Amino acid sequence: MSTQTPVPPAAPAPPPEEPAPRATPDSSAYLAVEQSPEFAELRKALRSFVFPATVAFFAWYALYVILSAYARDFMGTKIVGNINVALVFGLLQFVSTFVIAWLYARYASRRLDPLADRLRARVQDGGQSS
Amino acid sequence: MTNARTLTIVLFLLFVLMTLSITVWASRQTRNATDFYAGGRSFSAFQNGMAVSGDYMSAASFLGIAGIIALSGYDGFLYSIGFLVAWLVALLLVAELLRNAGKYTMADVLSFRLSQRPVRTAAAVSTITVSIFYLLAQMVGAGALVALLLGIKPGQTFLGMTPGAAKVATIVLVGALMIVYVVVGGMKGTTYVQIIKAFLLMCGAILMTVLVMVAFRFNLSSLLGAAATKSGSGSAFLEPGLRYGKEVAGDATQTFYNKIDLLSLGIALVLGTAGLPHILIRFYTVPNARTARKSVLWAIGIIGFFYLMTLALGFGAAALVGGKAITAQDKAGNVAAPLLAQTLGQRYLGGSTGGAILLAVISAVAFATILAVVAGLTLASSSSLSHDFYANVIKRGQASERQEVVVARVAAIGIGAVSIVLAIFAQNLNVAFLVALAFAVAASANLPAILYSLFWKRFTTSGAVWAIYGGLIASAVLVFFSPVVSGSATAMFPGHDWQWFPLSNPGIISIPVGFLCGWLGTVLSATPTDAAKYAELEVRSLTGAGAH
Numbered sequence: 001m002s003t004q005t006p007v008p009p010a011a012p013a014p015p016p017e018e019p020a021p022r023a024t025p026d027s028s029a030y031l032a033v034e035q036s037p038e039f040a041e042l043r044k045a046l047r048s049f050v051f052p053a054t055v056a057f058f059a060w061y062a063l064y065v066i067l068s069a070y071a072r073d074f075m076g077t078k079i080v081g082n083i084n085v086a087l088v089f090g091l092l093q094f095v096s097t098f099v100i101a102w103l104y105a106r107y108a109s110r111r112l113d114p115l116a117d118r119l120r121a122r123v124q125d126g127g128q129s130s
Numbered sequence: 131m132t133n134a135r136t137l138t139i140v141l142f143l144l145f146v147l148m149t150l151s152i153t154v155w156a157s158r159q160t161r162n163a164t165d166f167y168a169g170g171r172s173f174s175a176f177q178n179g180m181a182v183s184g185d186y187m188s189a190a191s192f193l194g195i196a197g198i199i200a201l202s203g204y205d206g207f208l209y210s211i212g213f214l215v216a217w218l219v220a221l222l223l224v225a226e227l228l229r230n231a232g233k234y235t236m237a238d239v240l241s242f243r244l245s246q247r248p249v250r251t252a253a254a255v256s257t258i259t260v261s262i263f264y265l266l267a268q269m270v271g272a273g274a275l276v277a278l279l280l281g282i283k284p285g286q287t288f289l290g291m292t293p294g295a296a297k298v299a300t301i302v303l304v305g306a307l308m309i310v311y312v313v314v315g316g317m318k319g320t321t322y323v324q325i326i327k328a329f330l331l332m333c334g335a336i337l338m339t340v341l342v343m344v345a346f347r348f349n350l351s352s353l354l355g356a357a358a359t360k361s362g363s364g365s366a367f368l369e370p371g372l373r374y375g376k377e378v379a380g381d382a383t384q385t386f387y388n389k390i391d392l393l394s395l396g397i398a399l400v401l402g403t404a405g406l407p408h409i410l411i412r413f414y415t416v417p418n419a420r421t422a423r424k425s426v427l428w429a430i431g432i433i434g435f436f437y438l439m440t441l442a443l444g445f446g447a448a449a450l451v452g453g454k455a456i457t458a459q460d461k462a463g464n465v466a467a468p469l470l471a472q473t474l475g476q477r478y479l480g481g482s483t484g485g486a487i488l489l490a491v492i493s494a495v496a497f498a499t500i501l502a503v504v505a506g507l508t509l510a511s512s513s514s515l516s517h518d519f520y521a522n523v524i525k526r527g528q529a530s531e532r533q534e535v536v537v538a539r540v541a542a543i544g545i546g547a548v549s550i551v552l553a554i555f556a557q558n559l560n561v562a563f564l565v566a567l568a569f570a571v572a573a574s575a576n577l578p579a580i581l582y583s584l585f586w587k588r589f590t591t592s593g594a595v596w597a598i599y600g601g602l603i604a605s606a607v608l609v610f611f612s613p614v615v616s617g618s619a620t621a622m623f624p625g626h627d628w629q630w631f632p633l634s635n636p637g638i639i640s641i642p643v644g645f646l647c648g649w650l651g652t653v654l655s656a657t658p659t660d661a662a663k664y665a666e667l668e669v670r671s672l673t674g675a676g677a678h
Contacts, residue, residue: 031666064211075369081354
């Protein structure tokens with residue numbers, strides 16, 4: 001406890017600045033990238049997979065739930081032994097979930113990741129040059 | 131029975147000891163806010179996939195689904211399917227974008243381009259609401275199970291405690307442990323607890339599944355046949371309709387409502403997952419969005435495999451234990467899996483000793499399951515209270531990292547204490563009701579706000595606030611006036627009747643209400659879109675530029 005320079009009270013609330021230092025690459029770089037044709041391509045590539053896939057799995061799942069509610073006779077039809085349509089339909093929901101997840105992973109690493117990598121590099125450059 | 135009880139306690143203590151030492155180790159590695167909230171973002175895809183699975187497979191999944199299948203047959207399988215398919219929403223629409231754009235909480239993404247204070251306040255309210263309901267369900271479940279799993283019958287005592295006192299003691303113990311995990315270990319410690327729990331749960335489920343399949347010579351059809359015969363319902367046991375969407379002869383209105391209720395449950399299951407805060411914050415524990423994607427893939431594999439095994443566990447319990455023996459212990463069927471373990475152990479591991487051993491193992495796994503999930507929930511709500519409400523609403527983003535972490539730890543103690551007290555009072559609440567409410571709020575309040583803010587450029591602050599409060603209020607009000615709360619024999623307040631909403635699950639109304647409120651709030655507000663901020667959100671979420 002010597003007489004050093006008076007310790008400034010821990011960061012005396014800096015003047016009303018942007019609180020989070022999140023805009024490391026400045027915001028004009030983001031705007032420029034967002035308006036580039038390459039970004040439009042990435043956005044389109046993402047949405048053209050995930051939106052139809054979401055609609056598809058939701059419709060397929062809804063069909064299963066609706067059949068469970070309203071088509072009991074059909075769902076109860078036996079296929080082999082005690083295995084009926086309801087069980088097979090349910091197991092197919094597992095299969096479709098695994099398949100969609102796998103297809104998305106493949107699509108993302110082949111199609112989306114390279115586009116995203118290039119654009120990410122450009123944001124970082126854009127922050128320095130322009 | 132006494133031996134099984136001692137063994138259960140010993141195994142459970144071993145789990146607690148192991149996880150506590152890891153927690154203490156993790157606390158030494160926890161130096162800053164990123165360590166506390168996000169485990170230093172250093173987990174691998176497989177580790178986080180296991181942890182996500184551990185966070186997700188709650189007592190409701192393990193004991194609940196096995197119980198419903200054992201008692202009502204096929205209808206329980208609907209839960210397994212809904213809980214799994216739900217992961218596609220998280221994989222395709224949420225996980226990576228959230229990981230790229232956010233820092234510690236769900237609200238980081240919601241408030242990215244909107245007004246911080248109103249949006250973060252709303253998000254903190256819904257995060258804490260969802261987490262507390264979910265938390266209560268788990269703790270009440272733990273309390274109810276302990277008497278059964280430890281075999282304490284009414285009139286008997288255990289360590290001098292009556293069954294009622296043992297329940298309260300269990301709730302307090304579980305609550306105290308979850309507080310320790312979170313306060314001491316933060317996200318790092320909690321993540322390891324989840325990983326260990328997921329491993330134990332998978333081992334337990336695989337062991338039982340194999341034994342069930344051995345009992346039926348690996349013939350699924352004969353397992354199903356034996357279950358159907360023993361249930362007394364015949365082939366109806368293997369078809370949808372014994373529990374959900376029941377057809378009431380001569381009552382077309384009730385039949386109609388029952389079927390709509392089934393659809394409502396189906397929708398809430400599939401849309402709730404991607405709005406559960408304790409699941410969403412797990413995506414911040416990995417280095418980047420690509421790892422987040424891979425961890426969801428791992429989780430889908432692990433969770434899917436587990437839910438497939440619920441068929442063997444549930445139908446196995448129906449065939450080998452039988453509905454009567456299960457309901458004699460617990461009307462809700464939550465002890466189906468432990469009783470199945472006892473039966474299998476007797477058959478294959480050598481008489482009553484073997485039965486006692488396997489019962490003890492599975493009971494300890496069930497406690498570990500509950501403990502891990504409540505820790506994840508406590509962490510999610512205390513993170514939101516500290517990072518969203520304290521740091522960004524009260525302190526307007528001026529809090530230091532140290533202060534934030536201190537507040538998060540204090541919040542964990544507070545939330546834990548409140549949950550312990552609430553759980554003691556809520557002991558007689560229906561566990562399924564609490565979980566259904568949590569899923570309905572998550573799907574109605576959180577999911578619309580998340581999807582709009584990521585994909586809809588025009589979305590405004592009032593849109594977000596309306597979506598969250600609208601979805602939250604709609605689901606809470608509808609549940610309050612539903613047959614789950616009053617006006618039926620199985621209600622929370624069976625003697626009262628203020629019920630007018632005919633469905634048990636509000637999802638089919640409250641989820642569209644949440645989306646509609648978000649849209650209305652947006653189109654009715656005059657706030658112009660902040661194009662620069664939206665550009666930043668869009669570029670960051672899609673490319674990972676500037677990610678934390």
